Amino acid sequence: MILLVLILLIGFSAAAYWAGRRLARRRAAGTRAHSSLGYHGAYVLLWAAIPALVVLILMAVFSTGIQYQLLLADAPEAIRALDPMRQGAFWYDVLTVADGGTPQQIWAGPQAELLQSEAQRAARIGGLMTLGGAVAAVLAGLIGLGLALRRVAPQFRARNRVEGWIAAFLFVCSAIAILTTLGIIASLLFESLRFFQSVSPLEFLFGTQWSPQIAIRADQVGQTGGFGAAPLFVGTFLIMMIAMLVAGPIGLFSAIYLSEYAGPRQRAIIKPVLEILAGVPTVVYGFFAALTVGPALRGFFNGVGAQLAGGPLDSLGQYLMLVQNQMALVAGGVMGIMLIPFVSSLSDDIINAVPQSLRDGSYAMGATKSETVKRVLLPAALPGIAGAFLLAVSRAIGETMIVTMAAGLAARMTLNPLDTVTTVTVQIVTLLTGDQEFNSPKTLAAFGLGLTLFIVTLGLNIIAQQIVQRYREQYD
Known part of the structure; x- marks a missing residue:
């Protein structure tokens, strides 16, 4: 109908x-x-x-x-x-x-x-x-x-009236986007203030014990220090660093190859194939991490541990033999693979935006292609590349599905990539899954985490945009 x-x-x-x-x-x-x-x-x-x-x-x-x-x-x-x-x-x-x-x-x-x-x-x-x-x-x-x-x-004056309607429509679309953003911020602030009325912001930001449940007895951990989110921030930072250690070098070197070394035919084939990774759903990456990468790394470390057990490094061997499928290394590595086309595409566009006159001047002075890339192109494109990296960092911080399936749910204050950890986004999903009562600190903690994550990612995006804008103005 x-x-x-x-x-x-x-x-x-x-x-x-x-x-x-x-x-x-x-x-x-x-x-x-x-x-x-x-x-x-x-x-x-x-x-x-x-x-x-x-x-x-x-x-x-x-x-x-x-x-x-x-x-x-x-x-x-x-x-x-x-x-x-x-x-x-x-x-x-x-x-x-x-x-x-x-x-x-x-x-x-x-x-x-x-x-x-x-x-x-x-x-x-x-x-x-x-x-x-x-x-x-x-x-x-x-x-x-x-x-x-x-x-x-x-x-x-039909033209004036029609263009007035079009201008009004465009204004409404802009207003909807702005009001939506304000609504998101207002909802986060309102619920977060309710949460911080029950839990101290200092305890939330710097506490080391994350156990968001309502205590029944006075001796339970939820009674004191159960909402310390520092382990979540550490886990988020650890997985983000592993992801960027994978995506940063591979994405940047791919961009340099596509921009400076690959011919038109090679570029026409490699770039679309590389960017196919950007269209793969994150849940597929999660399956890949849980079913392929995790067991492979566990088998590798268990094998190394078996070789070291009984020798001078027996304690290390015993530890490696206990490594499981879920660990920060698995989640960060697969997330880095997911971010490769993101870093590569942005860096490729930024390097191509460097004026050709800089390349020609370097070649005229007798520099080789590799010397031109190292001494001319990368320094000139560095602000834009830094902006691309910061945007990738904000994308890594907000990822949920891969971490849920590959890193576990343990809130630990550790920088060991072989341990199971959890992140802010995973805990938000966990806290809001199922029938929940929105009057308890347990559920409201999700909004405190969301507000913190929003502020961090907003700051990273603002810094990245400022860097990219400064770079564009330099060569306009």
């Missing part, structure tokens, strides 16, 4: 555009018009389509609520006797069945008999509302069409 309405709206808009052009051509015969025929047609189209579209949007937003209230107004007594939670579940199933779905719960007694009859009533109400909304949209479109056609005239 919705698809049919949209098709009719598109056809109606096209007819309005054609009518506006034709009327403008007829009324402008022999005179010089202010605006072209296309602007007159676009003006009529806007006045015909936007009122109808507004009515359809209002119908889509409020129709379910109105339908629900109409159902409640004549609800049977057997349904009114249910507790509010059961009533909500019943009416949800009624609307689901009315739309052709399957009820989520099994109802018995009078509720089972009333389910089908109320679903039929909901379907009738929904059909009438859909028909009424369609009629209202048609009437709104016709009224807008009539008002627009009356204004079509040779001296009518």
Whole structure:
């Protein structure tokens, strides 16, 4: 039904555009018009389509609520006797069945008999509302069409009006983006302030014990120091460093090869193949880490430990024999592979942006290609490359799926890459998974972590943008 309405709206808009052009051509015969025929047609189209579209949007937003209230107004007594939670579940199933779905719960007694009859009533109400909304949209479109056609005239400034509509639309899009950002910040701040009313910010930022549960006894760790997030920050930093140690050199050297050494044919093949990595979902990287890289590294370290056991390095051997699949090295290494095309593509664009005159001057002085890259191109492109690295760092800090599947959930204050660790994003997912009560410090801790992560990544992005902007101004 919705698809049919949209098709009719598109056809109606096209007819309005054609009518506006034709009327403008007829009324402008022999005179010089202010605006072209296309602007007159676009003006009529806007006045015909936007009122109808507004009515359809209002119908889509409020129709379910109105339908629900109409159902409640004549609800049977057997349904009114249910507790509010059961009533909500019943009416949800009624609307689901009315739309052709399957009820989520099994109802018995009078509720089972009333389910089908109320679903039929909901379907009738929904059909009438859909028909009424369609009629209202048609009437709104016709009224807008009539008002627009009356204004079509040779001296009518249709171009100014249409461009004003376009400017208003662009402003609304910009405002939506800004308001969305402000909404995200406001929600984080509000919930984080509630959290910090229960937990000291100093304890949260510098505490070394992360055990976010509500204590039942006074001797439980959740009673004192259970919300120290320092192990999460250390784990995030450790995995990020491992990822950048993999992605940084490989991505940068790939960019240098593609920019300075590869021919056009090689570049046309290698660059798209390299950037395929950027399109692989992170959950696939997680599978790769958990099923391939983790067991491979565990087998390697266990084998080394078996060779060292019983000798002078027996303690190290015993430790290596206990290495498991999940460790920071696995998560960081696979995350670094994921970030290679990110670093490579940005660095390649930055190196290509270095003026050709610098290369020509270096070659004219007798420098080789490698000397030109090392002494001319990299110093000139260093600000942009640093910005690319910072953007990759912010991307690594925000990664969740790979860490969840490959690094474990243990909150440890360790810089050992062979240990299981956890990160801020993984703990946010863990805290908000399942049925949670948003009045306890345990759940609100996720918002404190989110605010901290937001501030860190925002700072990194601002620094990166400033560096890249300074680099661009240097060669504009």
